[in-house]
Amino acid sequence: MENYQGSVSINTENIFPIIKKWLYSEKDIFIREIVSNASDAINKLKKLIAVGEANIDADEWKIEVTVDKDAGTITVFDNGIGMTEDEVIKYINQIAFSGAKDFLEKYQDKTDDAQIIGHFGLGFYSAFMVSDKVEIDTLSYIEGAESVHWESTSGMDFVMNKSDSEERGTYITMHIAEDSKEYLDGYKLKDTLLKYFSFLPVNLYFTDVQEEEKKEADRQKKAEEAKEKGELVQDVIDVPTPINNVMPLWAKPVKDCTDEEYKEFYKTLFHDYNEPLFWIHLNTDYPFNLKGILYFPKLKSQYDTLEGEVKVYYNQVFVADNVKEILPEYLMLLKGAIDCPDLPLNVSRSFLQNDGYVNKISAHITKKVADKLTGLFNTDKDNYLKYWDDINPFIKFGCLKDEKFYDKVKEAIVYKTTANEYFTIDELGDTNAIHYTDDLVQQAQYINMYKDSDVKIVVLNGPLDNHFMSYIEYKNPGKVKFVRVDADVTETMKDSSGDITQETLDNISNTLTDDFKKVSANDKINVKAESMKTSIPAIVLLSEESRRMQEMAKMYGGLGFRMDDDVTIVLNAKNKSVQKLMELKANGSDQEKSELICEQIYDIAMLAHKPMDAENMTRFIERSAKILDMFSE
Ligand code: ADP
């Protein structure tokens, strides 16, 4: 072969700043592109063999990545199809470079990075972004082919001549530039390889030349030491092992996968030693190809923010995490891997054209997830209920985000009660007043009053529950209504066992209204009296509507909404302090004492209703101490 020189008519000064800017944020891309090309080269040859157009028996298909820090090079070798001289001219000099040229022409004025990446992958060319010089040594599979050497320092001018490579396939040698030296670090490079190629379908080997030399030196030293001591030297030969797993679990037929394998795979994917709760193995051939496993993770605590991770692969090559075009937001709360070989990826692989196909994938996955949930609910309810605490934030978020998802899973939504039982909405009884608590500690007094009744109190204390309740009410107009336990005095809370008459009750409220207006500093407070099943002297009620308005106001910046108008204090006619207060009022004696009792009753009621501020708390504690002193005298 003659020496062949040429140049590509691209203006270096223009193109590099643009591409470098892009690569700066995703520099790893170069290794993904070069190794992907190696994998493509092997696939091409395999296909030719399969159709009888090539007659080769390869004992092993492989890609070898070698880093040599001293030489400053990274080499990627594959024993795939190789290239003839004509092919190098065509595919590298003309096509690969013309991609770069198009890129320059169309995008030199554009600054939107995403758009640039979206339209051009610069595959082979990306090697120049980290290299001062790139060499190709390649030998085509075609019988009698001659090997070709190609090199280029600028990415613009190249030289081609005869190579001395004797192995079928292609070596790409990248002489790493000063500003990309970090890739010469064996750990960093291996990590990057594992990120993209953990599941590459062809064996991938990694060698760090200096690391190997160190190992070899160690081995010799040990051997010599052993020899000096007169011990027998066992020569251990390191059999190189691929760093990847060519058969990820998702590629295995569903019927051959065991629970242990699913759990193990989860561990290797996420290094999460908490076992997943359950999983969905996706495996579709028609109308599109989609494989993958989605796991429902276990929450570490109830208030854990959900943070999923769904890795997207393209023919077992990693593309990106949480690709929002493929997965609805709430599905990204799951963990797992999906492989979509039909994705309309552009050459740069990381960007998707959002077309109908992608929507179909998304709809398919949503349906599978909903089917899994309702399936578990219908056939394995005990376990489903066990999982509920972990999966409910996901389900609720999904319902709030996607009406279709809600429609599919609504039958499988359950509510947990204060007695740790789970019921569907229909099983709860009167759905027009589903009592709930959002704070088991704060509202314990109210909850207690329901203790002996049939009324079920559901616990809705998650970060999404407020929205979720409103959503369920909105989806079931006139049918479902949630009321917090401290919203009203229900029949259940009343104690009709004694002989306290309505007259007595009216008398209490009439007598004490002014006093409680005073201690509450709220002119509009309603004062009522009831015989109640609690031992405490009074409870405070705030209607559900007012409380929600208040919460909304808080959320949207507290626009001066006052709750005062709608607060009720219900005095417990059965309570001794209330009775004592009535006595003191009747004979008009000991003004100071009756005030003290009033204040204390009010504070105790407020304490069970909402957190106290510092000032009130100080006063409450001081007063309590005073009462204790009085009691001790
Ligand atoms: P693409 O891979 O999308 O075709 P690239 O710029 O990555 O674009 O590569 C350009 C072409 O160079 C490839 O299509 C292929 O024909 C050739 N090529 C690159 N790397 C190899 C390789 N390792 N073995 C054989 N051919 C290769």
Ligand code: MG
């Ligand atoms: Mg490529």
